[in-house]
Amino acid sequence: MNNLKAKSTVEKRNQSAVGFRVALNILERWGCKNDQIMSIMQLERGKFFNAKKEPTSVKLSADQLDRISYVLNIHSALRIVFSNPENVYGFVSKKNHNPFFNGKTPLELMSTGKFGILHDVYRNIDTMRGGQW
Structure with missing residues (x-):
């Protein structure tokens, strides 16, 4: 039973690492600075740089995993809405005058x-x- 639990923990950590790497890549392509990424992901400076260097070494909380999920879902929605990469990656940096964004x-x-x-x-x-819209 302990082997199954250990394997499950390793698998979860590997999945978290993959999700983190993908979300980090998206955030960087959106033009986020490290401070913005740390804020969006709710990662302290040391944990952030450790995760950047070795994603599998960092244990992410459920909240941080949910944040990764939102980044991935936002990116997915942008890819559906826009066909060109300029808009997929540039939209989040453009001022938006719709009511929510003001x-x-x-x-x-x-x-x-x-x-x-x-x-x-x-x-x-x-x-x-x-x-x-």
Whole structure:
């Protein structure tokens, strides 16, 4: 039984590492600075740089894994809405005058580090898929 538990822990850590690497790549392609990434992911400086260097060495909390999920879902929604990479990766850095964003960029809002904002940014981008904007 201990082998199964150990294997499960290793598998979870490997999955977390893959998710972290993918989310980090997306955030960097969005033009995020390290401080913004740390805020969005709720990672302390040391843990962030350790995770960047060796993703499998860092244990991520459920909250941090949820944040990774939102980054991946936002990226997925952007890929569905936009066909060109300029918009997929540039949208979050562009000022948006729709009611939720009120002239701010999605990245400005996400960089506050508030979990609910990640959800709201995702929800607002996801509605673009249905032409509701």
